[in-house]
Amino acid sequence: MNQPNAKSYEISEAVDRLPSITSLYRDVFASPPWNEAYRCTTCEKSFGKDVGSDYNCCGNPVVDYYPLEETTGRILEQLTRTKARIALATNDASTEKIVGFSWGWEDSLKDKHADHFSFSSDEALMIRDMLGLFDQDTFFYLSELGLHESQRGKGLGKKLYETVLEARDRMTSAAILMRTTKKSPAFSIATRNPLFPLKVVHEFRDDLDRVVLYS
Numbered sequence: 045m046n047q048p049n050a051k052s053y054e055i056s057e058a059v060d061r062l063p064s065i066t067s068l069y070r071d072v073f074a075s076p077p078w079n080e081a082y083r084c085t086t087c088e089k090s091f092g093k094d095v096g097s098d099y100n101c102c103g104n105p106v107v108d109y110y111p112l113e114e115t116t117g118r119i120l121e122q123l124t125r126t127k128a129r130i131a132l133a134t135n136d137a138s139t140e141k142i143v144g145f146s147w148g149w150e151d152s153l154k155d156k157h158a159d160h161f162s163f164s165s166d167e168a169l170m171i172r173d174m175l176g177l178f179d180q181d182t183f184f185y186l187s188e189l190g191l192h193e194s195q196r197g198k199g200l201g202k203k204l205y206e207t208v209l210e211a212r213d214r215m216t217s218a219a220i221l222m223r224t225t226k227k228s229p230a231f232s233i234a235t236r237n238p239l240f241p242l243k244v245v246h247e248f249r250d251d252l253d254r255v256v257l258y259s
């Protein structure tokens with residue numbers, strides 16, 4: 045069997061494989077450290093796969109954290125944004141089973157765009173001012189980076205990071221913006237990468253240690 049590898053795909057090819065990408069996305073975030081398989085609609089607490097779909101919280105059954113149809117729609121919407129790029133990792137050249145993903149698009153920190161990044165409008169404007177950016181200044185927003193649990197810890201995340209960033213369109217802007225948490229390996233991938241090193245430009249100081257990285 046061949047080693048898993050990462051390469052960039054045309055958006056149309058990725059859209060053809062949307063069901064596999066969505067299913068992997070749900071699986072990646074349902075696993076540790078996120079454990080976002082289910083959530084309680086009352087207290088908004090999240091639960092891992094182990095609790096099962098008939099688990100009750102606050103007197104009600106939990107619901108899917110990333111409902112299939114809604115998540116498929118959201119991923120499709122993101123992949124069709126301006127200058128979107130995607131890299132996928134497959135486990136072996138013959139079966140091409142998708143085991144990892146990374147994607148992003150070109151964006152700016154306009155007030156109305158805040159929801160693209162799950163920043164509040166105030167945060168988006170604050171980060172924009174801190175970086176000295178104007179409404180028209182664009183960057184590649186690296187939105188997602190994920191690998192099936194079984195494929196982690198062998199450098200494939202780093203490869204996905206580099207592959208999607210190599211594929212981005214540098215005609216208009218070379219800048220890269222990413223949001224992650226200090227605890228994630230994504231943080232060490234991005235801040236220690238020899239090709240595309242990012243710097244911490246903002247710390248949210250919440251219990252997840254969320255940070256904004258920029259180059």
Ligand SMILES: CC(C)(COP(=O)(O)OP(=O)(O)OC[C@H]1O[C@@H](n2cnc3c(N)ncnc32)[C@H](O)[C@@H]1OP(=O)(O)O)[C@@H](O)C(=O)NCCC(=O)NCCS
Binds near residue numbers: 199
């Ligand atoms: C983020 C993710 C794709 C990283 O993939 P990976 O292939 O395991 O990472 P790599 O093997 O390329 O390791 C990258 C770096 O993180 C380090 N690392 C690996 N596991 C780590 C861990 N549990 N905690 C902290 N650092 C870790 C590695 O030492 C490596 O650093 P180095 O290159 O300086 O030695 C993977 O962990 C994942 O899918 N996590 C769940 C989804 C997620 O959190 N995505 C990011 C959300 S912003």
Ligand SMILES: [Zn+2]
Binds near residue numbers: 084086087
């Ligand atoms: Zn609850």
